[in-house]
Amino acid sequence: LNAALHALGRSWDQYWFQPASASNLGFCRLLFLGLMFWLYRHATFEAFARVPEAFLFPHGYFAQFSVPIASADVLRAMALLWKVSLALGAVGIFTRASLVLALVLSVYLLGVPHNFGKINHADAVVVLVLLTLALSRCADAWSVDRLVRRFRSRSMPERDRPAPSGRYGWPIRTVWLIVSLIFASAGVAKLRAAGLAWVHPENLTTILVQHQYHYGGMAPTTWGLTIGQYPGVVVLLATGTLLIELGMIAAMFSPRVRAVLVPAAVMMLGGFSRLLGVTFTPLAVTCLFFVPWDRAGTRLLAHAWSAGRGHVRGT
Amino acid sequence: MRMAADSMTTDTTTDIPPGAPPMPRREKAVATVLILLIVIGSVVASVAQREYWPFLNYAMYAQYHSMRRPLVNMRLYGIPLDPRLPDVHLRGSAQTGPLGESRLNEALARMVSTHGRDASRLAEAARYILDHYERGQLTGRHDGPKLVGIRLVAVQWQLDPMARNAGEPGVRTQVFAYGPRERL
Numbered sequence: 105l106n107a108a109l110h111a112l113g114r115s116w117d118q119y120w121f122q123p124a125s126a127s128n129l130g131f132c133r134l135l136f137l138g139l140m141f142w143l144y145r146h147a148t149f150e151a152f153a154r155v156p157e158a159f160l161f162p163h164g165y166f167a168q169f170s171v172p173i174a175s176a177d178v179l180r181a182m183a184l185l186w187k188v189s190l191a192l193g194a195v196g197i198f199t200r201a202s203l204v205l206a207l208v209l210s211v212y213l214l215g216v217p218h219n220f221g222k223i224n225h226a227d228a229v230v231v232l233v234l235l236t237l238a239l240s241r242c243a244d245a246w247s248v249d250r251l252v253r254r255f256r257s258r259s260m261p262e263r264d265r266p267a268p269s270g271r272y273g274w275p276i277r278t279v280w281l282i283v284s285l286i287f288a289s290a291g292v293a294k295l296r297a298a299g300l301a302w303v304h305p306e307n308l309t310t311i312l313v314q315h316q317y318h319y320g321g322m323a324p325t326t327w328g329l330t331i332g333q334y335p336g337v338v339v340l341l342a343t344g345t346l347l348i349e350l351g352m353i354a355a356m357f358s359p360r361v362r363a364v365l366v367p368a369a370v371m372m373l374g375g376f377s378r379l380l381g382v383t384f385t386p387l388a389v390t391c392l393f394f395v396p397w398d399r400a401g402t403r404l405l406a407h408a409w410s411a412g413r414g415h416v417r418g419t
Numbered sequence: 420m421r422m423a424a425d426s427m428t429t430d431t432t433t434d435i436p437p438g439a440p441p442m443p444r445r446e447k448a449v450a451t452v453l454i455l456l457i458v459i460g461s462v463v464a465s466v467a468q469r470e471y472w473p474f475l476n477y478a479m480y481a482q483y484h485s486m487r488r489p490l491v492n493m494r495l496y497g498i499p500l501d502p503r504l505p506d507v508h509l510r511g512s513a514q515t516g517p518l519g520e521s522r523l524n525e526a527l528a529r530m531v532s533t534h535g536r537d538a539s540r541l542a543e544a545a546r547y548i549l550d551h552y553e554r555g556q557l558t559g560r561h562d563g564p565k566l567v568g569i570r571l572v573a574v575q576w577q578l579d580p581m582a583r584n585a586g587e588p589g590v591r592t593q594v595f596a597y598g599p600r601e602r603l
Contacts, residue, residue, distance in 0.1 A: 152517055158541070158547070221521070236453065278457065286477055294480070307485075310484035332580060
């Protein structure tokens with residue numbers, strides 16, 4: 105048993121705490137928080153303060169701890185502070201404090217609308233990713249904090265670069281885990297509720313058609329109706345959906361699976377948006393954590409360098 | 420494109436340099452607790468089929484949908500002051516407020532199912548909807564007719580593969596209504 109536990113511990117360490125570069129995590133932080141700031145830049149919450157209690161059906165911690173819906177002025181101030189903290193976290197100014205503040209405010213503000221009528225599934229991922237980033241050393245690269253530290257210590261950029269470490273790898277992999285679990289939960293729910301019959305063409309065709317009726321037609325296009333005329337295409341789409349959702353766990357372990365499934369998952373989310381009118385933008389943005397930006401950047405620079413040299417030689 | 424595909428197949432990890440410092444135990448412990456929390460929270464929500472936001476059961480569209488089964492939706496209609504006008508389907512945030520049509524209708528339906536016909540609660544909700552609608556009218560956010568009441572209606576369609584009847588529900592069942600008695 106001891107040997108088995110030891111081997112398990114070693115595998116755990118090898119997977120989660122493999123040394124990785126600080127720049128990849130830093131760039132992911134910049135992208136994620138920057139895009140979240142952009143996505144929520146016009147979001148307002150103060151109108152919820154004016155919704156009467158009759159509509160209130162508190163969920164989770166709102167019900168558990170009798171968390172009240174704040175007044176309009178407080179909600180407005182909180183939303184402003186939240187956006188500022190997202191922006192500061194993106195550029196990396198007082199990063200840890202900004203991320204903790206963004207996390208706390210996200211838990212409250214994003215949770216407020218779910219107390220009215222129903223829980224929306226689109227934004228829970230934001231809270232979980234912020235929690236991961238707030239506990240990580242994501243400001244050790246691509247941040248103003250780092251530039252300030254470097255300026256204060258008057259060190260050379262090369263000497264000051266943080267060495268690869270496990271502390272930069274686990275946050276990225278934890279975000280992969282969050283994304284994979286979300287997709288897997290959707291896939292498992294389908295198998296549990298409908299079994300393999302879920303891929304029967306009638307099922308997806310009906311879903312596509314229904315979205316032309318919901319709320320006076322919530323699908324932004326009528327493409328779903330055209331697709332519904334081709335049962336073979338519908339089966340292909342349904343099978344693809346199930347395979348992507350269930351396969352995302354494998355994407356955590358295999359670079360080849362990631363290379364296929366992650367772009368496919370993002371396209372699938374785009375399909376939901378166009379065919380059903382259901383958007384999961386924060387989840388699509390979170391998929392950016394699957395891209396190894398440091399290596400992609402190095403390759404891009406190498407390409408630009410060799411193209412530049414070719415151009416010089418040509419002239 | 421080739422570069423993008425290549426880069427997706429690589430890993431984010433870096434070759435371990437010989438002198439790479441080991442990760443502090445405390446940081447490892449914090450990371451491990453977080454990872455376990457995320458796994459346990461997600462699995463419990465999924466297995467129990469409950470929502471503990473931000474740990475959710477992503478069961479949207481999980482049920483088998485059949486074309487033969489009629490589709491039932493909740494719809495909120497405004498009752499115009501002018502009795503000659505037909506009821507107005509309330510849509511968009513200018514008419515329905517911050518809750519939007521889907522939340523508003525779900526909340527009203529839940530109100531009816533969990534609080535029965537609690538007249539005061541439903542009346543409070545209806546007055547809010549009417550106030551919001553009127554404010555939107557006064558500020559020019561929509562140009563709908565003046566309303567005197569609202570009604571929540573369960574509308575039912577027999578699905579058509581080309582959605583030709585989407586504009587006209589077949590069966591309408593009033594769930595609750597608020598307004599002058601003679602107009603309900």
